[in-house]
Amino acid sequence: VNTRGKHPDLIVQQQHPFNAEPTLTQLLQAPTTPNDLFFARNHAPVPAVDVDSYRLSVTGLVEKPLELSLDDVYRLPKTTVTATLQCAGNRRKAVFAYKHVVGEVPWGDQAISNAVWGGVRLSAVLERAGVLEGAQHVACLGLDELGQGDKRFNFGGSIPLKKARCEEVLLAYEMNGAPLLPLHGFPLRLVAPGYIGARSVKWLVQICVQQTPSSNHYQARAYKLFAPHIDAKTVDWDKGLMLGEMSVNSSICVPEEGETLASGKLEIKGYAITGGDRTVERVEVSLDGGLRWVEARLSRVEPFAWCFWTVRLDLEPGTHCVVARAWDSAANTQPEDLAKIWNFKGYMNNAWPRVAFDVGPAVRADKRPG
C-alpha cells in the first residue's frame, strides 16, 4: 500500500485499498487541510505511473483529439482553486447507528478535507480540442483498475459539460503547493469543486466528451441516491439520483460525543459546506432540539470550500445535547431527522448533527492553566 506522505494517526477504515480519514481534532486544525491529513478514498490499489510514457487522451465529441504528455499539461497556464472534497459517504457512521448499511465504509464526519489545488483549467484543454455540437457531458477515466480477469475496468465518472467549462474545474497536479501524492492521484487529478468527491477522478488518463453521462460503474450504479423505501433487494439500478452537486451539510467536531467539558464559557465548533457554486450562509446550533437557535460565527466564506464555525456558550453542569444546521445561499437547509432520510447506500447524510456531552463543575480560576 502506497501511503507515503500520510500521517500515522489517520483513522484507517480499510487498508486494501487504502481508505482513511483524519481525527476530528486533526480535521479542525486548519481550514486548509495539510496533505498528510487529507482524507483518502480509494476503490483500488494506487496504480504505478510511468511519467515519461504517460499521456492524457482527450477524445469523443471533439474536433481535434489530443494526447497530452505531462510537459504539455505543465506548459498550459497554471491556476489555483481552493476546494473542499467530500465523500458522498461522509457521516455514514451516524447512518449505521440508526440502521446498518451493508458493505460500505463506515466514515465518521471526516471523509472531507480542503486544499488549494494547482493545475490547469479543464476548459482550456476542452477549448484546444474543440467541443462539437451535441456534447453534454465530460467523462473521466482513472488508471486505477477494478474487477478481475475479463471484467477488469478503470474507475470513472462524469460531470456535465456546463460544469466542465467553469473556471473552477481543474486538471490538478499540485495540492497545497506540493506535487500530488500518489495516493491522491499523481500525476493528474480532475478537481470538480462543489461535486461529490467521486467525480474528482484520480490518476486521470482519459477525458471523453460525450452526449450522455459516463456509463462507468461508479457513475451509472454506485454513487446513486435512492429513496428510503428502496433496499438492496428491491433496487432498480437504472433509477436513483446520479449524485453530482453536494447538498448543504454540517458537522459538530467539538465537543465529541460523550466528552466532559468544564463549565463556564465553552466552545462548540465544526464545519459547514454546500454544493454547486452556492455558499454557506449561516450555521445555527440549538440545545433544545431545534426550538431556539444560536447563530455561529463563521470563518471566511467562499464558494467550493467549507467554512469553520464556532459558538461560545455558558452552560450549566449536566448533560446537554447540541444539534446544528447550516443554510446556504439558495435558502436550503439540512433535514432534521436521519431516520427520515435514511438510504440503503448511506449516501449524503446531511441530517442535523447531534452530539451529547457533559458539563462538569467549573474549574476554579486559580486552577486554570496560564
Added chain:
Amino acid sequence: VNTRGKHPDLIVQQQHPFNAEPTLTQLLQAPTTPNDLFFARNHAPVPAVDVDSYRLSVTGLVEKPLELSLDDVYRLPKTTVTATLQCAGNRRKAVFAYKHVVGEVPWGDQAISNAVWGGVRLSAVLERAGVLEGAQHVACLGLDELGQGDKRFNFGGSIPLKKARCEEVLLAYEMNGAPLLPLHGFPLRLVAPGYIGARSVKWLVQICVQQTPSSNHYQARAYKLFAPHIDAKTVDWDKGLMLGEMSVNSSICVPEEGETLASGKLEIKGYAITGGDRTVERVEVSLDGGLRWVEARLSRVEPFAWCFWTVRLDLEPGTHCVVARAWDSAANTQPEDLAKIWNFKGYMNNAWPRVAFDVGPAVRADKRPG
C-alpha cells in the same frame, strides 16, 4: 387598477396594488399556467408606458452604454424559455398559522405559476454593450414607483453577472405566445429562471452592470431571509440572506385541507420546484408523518420549471394527514417542521406541506358518474 386580461375568480390578496393568486384547482389545470390565471405580485400601481418614447438603458460597467427602443429589442434574435416564477412569500399562509407575520401578503400555495416566456437573451444585450472588468452584478430597475415625495423610488433588484450571462435569462416581451399584459410587466420584463420572482423585474427600464448587488430597497432590505430568532425589533437590515436562487419546495394541492373524499383509489396531487439550474429529482408522500414514504409519479422534469406530481392510494375511511417532500438534483430536500424554520418576514417556507382530509365510505359503483 389595471387587471385587464385576468380571471375574475382569482383570489385577490390586495386590490391596491393588485396582488392575486389562482385557486388550487386553477393552479393544477395545466403545467403551463394560462395568462389570466398567472399569479400577480405587485408593490406599486401598474405604470403607464408610452411605447414610442420607451427606451431601455444599459449602463454602468460597460464599454458602450445603450439606449434601446422596443424595435431595437424586437430586432434581436428571439428565443423562448419555460420558467416558473415563485414569490419568496409563497406558502406564507402556513407560516401565519404557526405564528403571525406582520404586514405581509398572506399567500396560499399559489404565489407560483409557469409560463413560456418569449424575448431576447440578456446575454445578447450585455455582449453588445461590452461588459467591463470588475463587473459582478446586473441591477435592474422597473418603471413602477414607490414611496412619496422626495422619497420616491423605482422597484429594483439584481442578479449575479454569472447568472445574467446564462442563456435562460431573458428580456421577455411575450408570455405564452401573447404580448405581456400590463400587469405582468409590459413592454419588457426580466425573467430570471431559478430565482425568486422579485428578481424578474417588470416594466424594465434600466440595466446597470456593476460591482455590487443593487442597493434598491427590494434587494438590500426586503426579500432577505433572517434566522428564526430575529424579529422586526432586533433585525439588522444589513445582515440576512439576500434571496436569489430558490430552495427545493413542494405543495399538496389535492385534496385540500378538510376535504372529504370517497374511499377507494384516490389521487393526491401537487407541484414541486427547485432553484438555480437544479431539477426536481423525486417527490414522496407519507401518511404516517414521515416514517414510510410512497414515491410520486412526476410530469416532465426540466430545469427552471415546476413539475406536477401524483400518487394514487387506497385509503380506509377516516381522517388522514398527508405530508410531502421533494428532493432535487443536488440531493437537497425540504425541512420537516415549519416551527423550526420560521422567520419574521415569512419567506421561503419550504417545510413539508401537510394536509388533513377525510375519507368517507366508498361510493357504490352504480352511483359513480359516467
